[in-house]
Amino acid sequence: MIRKISVQDLRPGMEVVRMASDMWTHLPYLYTKPGVIRSEMEVHRIRQEGYLDVFIRQEVPDDGKTDDERLERIVLQRRDNPPRKRRAPFQREIRKARKAYDEALVQTKRMMSDVKMGRQVDVESTTHAVEGIINVAVQNPDALICLSKLSRYDSYTYAHCINVASIAVVFGEYLGLPLEDLVLLGLAGMMHDLGKTAVPERIINKQGRLLPREFEEVRKHPTYGQMILEKSGNIAPRVVQAVAQHHEKFNGSGYPHGMRKDDIGVFGRILSLADVYDALTSDRSYKDAILPNKALAIMYGMRDQDFCSIEVQMFIKCLGIFPSGSLVRLNTGDLGVVFESNPERPLLPKIKVILDEDLRPIPAKLVDLAAEQNPVFNIVECADPSQYKLNLKPYIQTRE
Structure with missing residues (x-):
C-alpha cells in the first residue's frame, strides 16, 4: 500500500516509490527519488534540502485479502450515510449531462474572460449553469462522473473547473446536503481556480519541476481568487471561503494559511477532494492522466495527511472503486x-x-x-x- 507521510516521519528502511503520475514531480517540496532509504544521514539530507512530504510503500497485514477487498471492507464500515435514491436511467441522463456540461463550460470561459477584463462575475448565469449540473447529479450522478472523465477539451483550465464542480456536487448530494448547499458548492467548484488568472501562464503551464519562487506564486492563487470574489461583492461568503480554502490540508501543511482539520470549512474540504481526484485523472501539459481506481488508491494513501480519513473513505465509496467511465x-x-x-x-x-x-x-x-x-x-x-x-x-x- 502506498502512503503519503511527512519527511519528519521518514526512517531508514522505508521505500520511496515512484508515483504513477508525473503530477508529483511538478511540486518542489515533495521528495520523489525512488528507492530504499539506507541511513539516518540520507534522511537528514532530504530534510536539509527542504523537502516536506514523501510517498512510501507501506506493508499491510497478510490477511489473505486483495487490496480491493480490503478497501471495500474499509469504505463499507460507515453504514450510517443516507441511502442514495433510485437513479434515473443512465442513457437518458447522459444526454442531459452533456448539455449541462457544455453550458457550464461556455459560462466558465465567459467568467474567466470577465475576470481578466476586470468585470464582475455574472452570478446569475453561473448559478443557472450550476443548477443544470445539480439536476443531473440528483437524477444519476454516474452520468456526470462518466462524462467528466471521457470528455476531452482543448483547455484543461476550463474543463477542470466544471469537473471539480461536478464531482463536488455529486459528493455533496451523496452526503445528503440540501439543495441550497449544493448550489453554493457547485458555484465554489466552478470558481475555485479563478485566482489562477492572476498567475503568469508560463508558471501554470510549466512542464518541469517548479522553482520554489514559482511554487510560492502558485500558492497565492486561492488568495487571489478570494480577493476577486470579494471585490465582486455579490458572492455568498461560503463560496468565497471555499475558494480560499480549497488547498488547505487536514494536517495543516496546505496553503495559504496552514489551516488544520475542522478549521477548514466543509465546502473547502469537499473541493480539495474533487480537485485532487480530477487533477490526477486528467491529462496536463506536464503529465498524463492515471486510471481512476489508481487515483483513488493514491488519495486513500493521503488520509490523515491531506484529507480526513473518514471523508476520503466516503469519497471513494461515493465514486466507487471502479468509477463510472472506467x-x-x-x-x-x-x-x-x-x-x-x-x-x-x-x-x-x-x-x-x-x-x-x-x-x-x-x-x-x-x-x-x-x-x-x-x-x-x-x-x-x-x-x-x-x-x-x-x-x-x-x-x-x-x-x-
Whole structure:
C-alpha cells in the first residue's frame, strides 16, 4: 500500500516509490527519488534540502485479502450515510449531462474572460449553469462522473473547473446536503481556480519541476481568487471561503494559511477532494492522466495527511472503486466500460461489455454484476484506454 507521510516521519528502511503520475514531480517540496532509504544521514539530507512530504510503500497485514477487498471492507464500515435514491436511467441522463456540461463550460470561459477584463462575475448565469449540473447529479450522478472523465477539451483550465464542480456536487448530494448547499458548492467548484488568472501562464503551464519562487506564486492563487470574489461583492461568503480554502490540508501543511482539520470549512474540504481526484485523472501539459481506481488508491494513501480519513473513505465509496467511465478487464478477457458504480457493493458495478479478448468489437451487453445470480463476469483490473487507442465516448452516447 502506498502512503503519503511527512519527511519528519521518514526512517531508514522505508521505500520511496515512484508515483504513477508525473503530477508529483511538478511540486518542489515533495521528495520523489525512488528507492530504499539506507541511513539516518540520507534522511537528514532530504530534510536539509527542504523537502516536506514523501510517498512510501507501506506493508499491510497478510490477511489473505486483495487490496480491493480490503478497501471495500474499509469504505463499507460507515453504514450510517443516507441511502442514495433510485437513479434515473443512465442513457437518458447522459444526454442531459452533456448539455449541462457544455453550458457550464461556455459560462466558465465567459467568467474567466470577465475576470481578466476586470468585470464582475455574472452570478446569475453561473448559478443557472450550476443548477443544470445539480439536476443531473440528483437524477444519476454516474452520468456526470462518466462524462467528466471521457470528455476531452482543448483547455484543461476550463474543463477542470466544471469537473471539480461536478464531482463536488455529486459528493455533496451523496452526503445528503440540501439543495441550497449544493448550489453554493457547485458555484465554489466552478470558481475555485479563478485566482489562477492572476498567475503568469508560463508558471501554470510549466512542464518541469517548479522553482520554489514559482511554487510560492502558485500558492497565492486561492488568495487571489478570494480577493476577486470579494471585490465582486455579490458572492455568498461560503463560496468565497471555499475558494480560499480549497488547498488547505487536514494536517495543516496546505496553503495559504496552514489551516488544520475542522478549521477548514466543509465546502473547502469537499473541493480539495474533487480537485485532487480530477487533477490526477486528467491529462496536463506536464503529465498524463492515471486510471481512476489508481487515483483513488493514491488519495486513500493521503488520509490523515491531506484529507480526513473518514471523508476520503466516503469519497471513494461515493465514486466507487471502479468509477463510472472506467475501462475494465474481465475474467473472460473481454473489456467493458463501467456505467454505474454500486456504493453498497463497490466491486460490483454495472458495466457494458464492448470488446472481446482479442480487442474485437462485440454487440454491447449491459451487465449488472451485483444482480448476477451465477456471475459469468467479474472485474480483474482497470485498463488504460490510451494503450489500445480506444475512444470510449461512443459507447456511452445514444442517438437523439
